[in-house]
Amino acid sequence: MKKALTVLSLALISQASAATLTVWTHFGDAELAWLRTQAAQYKTKTGNTVNIVSVPFDQIPDKLIQSAPKGQGPDLITTLPQDRLGQLAAAGVIEPMDKYVTSKTDLDKTAVSALTYQGKLFGIPMFAEAVAVVYNKKLVPSAPTTWSAFLAAAQKNTSSGKYGYLADLSNAYMQYGIVSAYGGYVFKNTGGTLNTKDVGLANAGADKASAFLNDLRYKYNLVPEGVDGGAAKSAFVDGRLAMFLTGPWDMGDIKKAGIDYGIMTFPTPPGASGKWSPFVGVQGTMLNAYSKNKAAAAAFARQISASDAQVAFNKAGGRIPVSLSARTKLKADPVVVGFGKSISAGTPMPNVPQMGAVWGPWSNAIAQSVQKPGQNYGQILDKAVQEINSNIK
Amino acid sequence: MTHTMHPPIRRRPTNVPPQGTRGVFLALLILSVLIGVSFLIGWLLSGLTAQVLPGAPAYTILIFMLLTLLVLTPLTYRLFPWITNWFYLLPALVFILAFTVLPVVLTVNYAFTNYSGANSGNPDSASRTAATLSADRLTVTLPEQQGQNLAEFLKCAAPTCAGGTIVLYDEEASVPYRQPVRAISGNTVTLAAPVPETVEVANATRINRYEYVGLANFQEIFGKASRALWPVFLWTVVFAFSTIVINAVAGLILGILLYNKRLKGRNVYRTLLFLPWAVPAVISVQMWVALFNQQFGIVNKTLGLLGVAAVPWLGDPLWAKVSILLVNLWLGFPYMMTATISALSTINDDLYEAAEIDGASRWQQITNITLPLLRTSFTPILLSGFAFNFNNFGIIYLLTAGGPAQEGRESTAQSTDILLSWGYNTAFVSSGGQNFALASAIALIIFFLTLAISLVNFRAAGVFEEARK
Amino acid sequence: MTAAPKTPSDLPPGGYVHREPSLLRRALPWLVTAALVIALIVLGQALVQNMQGRQKSFSIYFVERGWVRFLLFLLAASGVLALTSLLGQRIGMARTGRRISYAAVLGDQLTHLFLILVVLVAVYPLLYVLIAAFDPRNSLFAFPDFENPNILYRSGLMPRLDVLSTENFAKLFEGVTIPGWQLLLAGVGGASLATLLLLMLVGRFGRDSVGLQRTRTWALRVVIAALAALVLFMTPAQFTGFSNESKFLLSVRNTLFVSGVTGILAILLSTTAGYAMARLRFPGRFQMLLFFIFIQMFPVFLALVAVYKLLTDLGLGNTFTGLILAYSGGAIAFNTWIFKGYVESLPESLEEAAMVDGATRWQTFVKVVLPLSGGIMVFIFLNQFIGTYAEFILANVLLTGVEQWTVGVMLRSFTTGQFSTKWGVFAAASTLGALPIIALFYGFQNYFVGGTVSGGVKE
Structure with missing residues (x-):
């Protein structure tokens, strides 16, 4: 028995001296290459090997919840946004990282608070994203700032085979800006705390927002049925589309197509009480609570979130860094500046676990609202909120 | 359908199995004992292997079990020659038991619980909080939780938290250590047994347990x-x-x-x-x-x-x-x-x-x-x-x-x-x-x-x- | 094969006994037809109503009243066929001197027209995807060229042939390093495959001989051996590309490995049980068979959480072994049933003779029954292989990381990207990924058709 224990402790020691970290990532192409370079640098610096495993973005949370408690999870995840953070924390699979982050001064405050849940920081923020209107400068020489100017520009460019404005109308995440402009909200935010008992997705404002989305399709005849992100991008890259709502993720293809583009925020929609304020997602590196190499993993997480690393990361994939000094270094970059504006105009996605109960019913309600002209938006949204409330319990 | 013309011919009359329901149950009993004993021996052997070789994978239990089965089947045959008929079904049967029946039983069990992503039976990391262990290693003191009393915070079934579980961590939070609770009072938790010397306590959290809810899911x-x-x-x-x-x-x-x-x-x-x-x-x-x-x-x-x-x-x-x-x-x-x-x-x-x-x-x-x-x-x-x-x-x-x-x-x-x-x-x-x-x-x-x-x-x-x- | 219980073999030698059906029996087909027609009309009306006020698509070339032209074309084609049939009938009668019915000739011609249209509808989608695989512009999502004089290009019905390249395929093989011995193996395998195909062609059109058959068997063995060696010794380290799609060949290798082992396990697990069910008589046999069948009706992938828990507890999470075990548990009942049916169709006298000669049951099974069961074992293997090849839910849950992916999981990832889908790469990967299965299907068509049809189970 004693011998066995010695063997055991020896094995543990040998593990500790040169750890092998497993990192799950959804990065691809140039961003994955960047991550591998970072891993190689880390290896020469610390002697620890980083093993990078590619996992599709939408599968990471579920797989983590399933595998981490069995000791089969990764040490780090690069990266996840905050909307499922609460759920992951409740399942106990992510580790509070406050003690590993010595300085937060260089990080955007909104980003830090987005990844903070119940007073604990659950990830080191890396980049933020929000949707914005990308326009073709050849078709729209100057960015319209009011709704009437926007509509005029859109309608001027809408003719056979030409489109003024396209967006994925049935996507709740993309259209939250309009919902919030009319006064809708997911959970009531009072002084920084979210009241999950107060869901504002079926209030009068949210009804108006659904009606406006429907109008974009059936009254202004701007966005035909069946247009999704792929269709819109395809039209923009083809030079047939003046303006469309998208995030930083499409910019690579747009640059490649050589379109002279500009980025602006969506104007305040007609009759709205507030400004257009899209969802801001902050993606951060998270640490597995069951990891055996937490300190080493956190060191790697700090390395890839440092200012210089974020600049290099932006060069690889065009994401908008949350490091303030990295943003300063990139202030000549039109994408960073353009989406930076909509990020600062935006609302962070809620990070409480109850958010998981919102997406399904709410997305369905938005999709139903734009399926055919003139619907009973109040009824559709009321039912969705009923279902959300019953799921939250 | 053409084969029904001639009646089935019984062979090996010396090994005639017991007939009727009794025969079925007898055969099933023998088979379950056979499989059960193999499983037990496999489990013991794999446990032993894990002791000697800490790196040994858990699936050694499957290998040991199969080996035991290979040894035990001829022995069973000696005892009950008529069981040989059932041996033809054994490969399929073992597989179905392990990879169909077992998951199905587990799933049916889940149907009467509230098992979900949020009630996963694992420690919650959002409610992790600092904790101090007393000198006798029997009580843990937690800081004041805003707006919640301790029983709510620990999500206990009973207000005294008797029979509940608290999870303790060391500073590195490397291994969660689950400890049964005897009682709570104010901000202190009395444990059912003292925490071993090897465990240093710096943090504590609750378990988001899942429990039986009867027919609630069907309702x-x-x-x-x-x-x-x-x-x-x-x-x-x-x-x-x-x-x-x-x-x-x-x-x-x-x-x-x-x-x-x-x-x-x-x-x-x-x-x-x-x-x-x-x-x-x-x-x-x-x-x-x-x-x-x-x-x-x-x-x-x-x-x-x-x-x-x-x-x-x-x-x-x-x-x-x-x-x-x-x-x-x-x-x-x-x-x-x-x-x-x-x-x-x-x-x-x-x-x-x-x-x-x-x-x-x-x-x-x-x-x-x-x-x-x-x-x-x-x-x-x-x-x-x-x-x-x-x-x-x-x-x-x-x-x-x-x-x-x-x-x-x-x-x-x-x-x-x-x-x-x-x-x-x-x-x-x-x-x-x-x-x-x-x-x-x-x-x-x-x-x-x-x-x-x-x-x-x-x-x-x-x-x-x-x-x- | 007796799985289809009332095959015509239980009819008397004449093949048909006339029984006067009851009135209800006779009316039933017409009632069912009427119900179907009414249902179709109601559905059609609902659909037409649904289409009221829908906008024209913004990316589609639209021909006003194009269906009139299409009907006219069909009419004209039928007219031409009527004329050619008349001509054919006259020439045929003059040549053979026998009476040929005009209706039969015309019927055949119209059948041809109909079948050609059906083939076009059924096969064109596949052809389209095949061409799209060579189109680097993600052509499944490309705008048609509205100014092009060619109507096929203008409508986008045909992908642009002038821009075709192998760019999508290049993405699938980016950063793949293949050592010389693997190339050699692939070369040997490919050459044997070519030989095999050639010999099969010779066998079909020329004379078949024992020598030819033996060569064919050997060629098949070399193909399988080369493939197995490639599958077993290909490693993830050979794939150095950065994108997920560059691991495509690895995913094919993973899938072939998992499917192959699962297929072999399926045979091992079901033959003995199937034989016992068919030939041995002991109490509990029937109940056991029903238990096998009914327990496997449980929707297994709603038990995924339990399967996952079981396999991770065994230390087999994220391993091919775990996946193979999970798959193998799934189809035992079906395979046992198939094998049982086959054994029952064998004459029992062979086994009796062997047992009279002093062979035990087991020896009879191994030496008499198994050698006769080659065909059905090939079917069980293929059926399991193909089923496993296309499965992706279990694989998706149990396997983590691109290097572990199977083809199904990888293809799914192309079409469900977070914000973008890679249809061009999908088309290319589909083309390559479908090839092995299509080849198996056509190569072993007879085993397959015979097995599934008589098994009465649809894949």
């Missing part, structure tokens, strides 16, 4: 049945029935046309029409997603040439149902066609010649000879096709993923969701909140429905007679 299902269970069940039956009818009709027409021996190049047609069957469905169904795209799909492009407005194939609740039937037709008609051709080739040609001499037209030949004879061989095909499509998750998931959204439905049970995809959404899609327990309850309902349908099918197709033979 929930039937409570909102009008928004999920009934419409989904109705569509499942309509889908399974109409798809099999449509496919059979198309297959029959093509099969009969292609069985015409005069037709030149019929093998070329057959080979080409065989293609949709040969392409794996995981590929072809996703291909149809692209082809049915409202704006760019080839289907609407063709319809545009014919002057038909763009059809929202996958974007409208009604059209999505049609699309599913059409894609399933494309996937399934080659099989029906092939079945028709092989059934036709068993029909004696003399019949047709006799009919021709009697002056029967081609149509009369089809209705009076071909179709009646086809019915016998088509009955089992249609019945099993119905059962298969009843749970044909693949096409639904790949083509529409249950969508598009429909008013008055739960978000996990949309316009084209069948029972199985509804269960899947409940457990594995974020809108279902990872409600594994509810999904298990749905699985149980599906199981009984499938069972009922199969019983009817088997009776109709004569499977029981054949199995008993």
